[in-house]
Amino acid sequence: MATKTTAAAAKKDKDEANVLCHVVDAPNGLSLREGPHLDFKRLDVLTNGAEVGLLPLPGGVKVPKWSLVTTHDHTGWVMDRFLREG
Numbered sequence: 001m002a003t004k005t006t007a008a009a010a011k012k013d014k015d016e017a018n019v020l021c022h023v024v025d026a027p028n029g030l031s032l033r034e035g036p037h038l039d040f041k042r043l044d045v046l047t048n049g050a051e052v053g054l055l056p057l058p059g060g061v062k063v064p065k066w067s068l069v070t071t072h073d074h075t076g077w078v079m080d081r082f083l084r085e086g
Helices: 002-017
Strands: 020-024 030-033 042-046 051-054 066-070 075-079 083-085
Touching: 042 075
Parallel strands: none
Antiparallel strands: 020 051, 020 083, 030 042, 030 075, 051 066, 066 075
């Protein structure tokens, strides 16, 4: 059982290492959505200056104009023009 726990912890550490830190650059806030389109449900509104983790997409998938990010509370999609490297 300890082997599974150790493997899970190692995977989590590896996943966290792949997250790139970015900062929200949107004076009026940035909608965090369930999917990469304005029609998807809004999960939250991120404040200007909030730090988010930019998540890599599997298999080199590209979603133009959108980025998958994680916060302390949610994982969701934002329009990438409102992010800057932090």
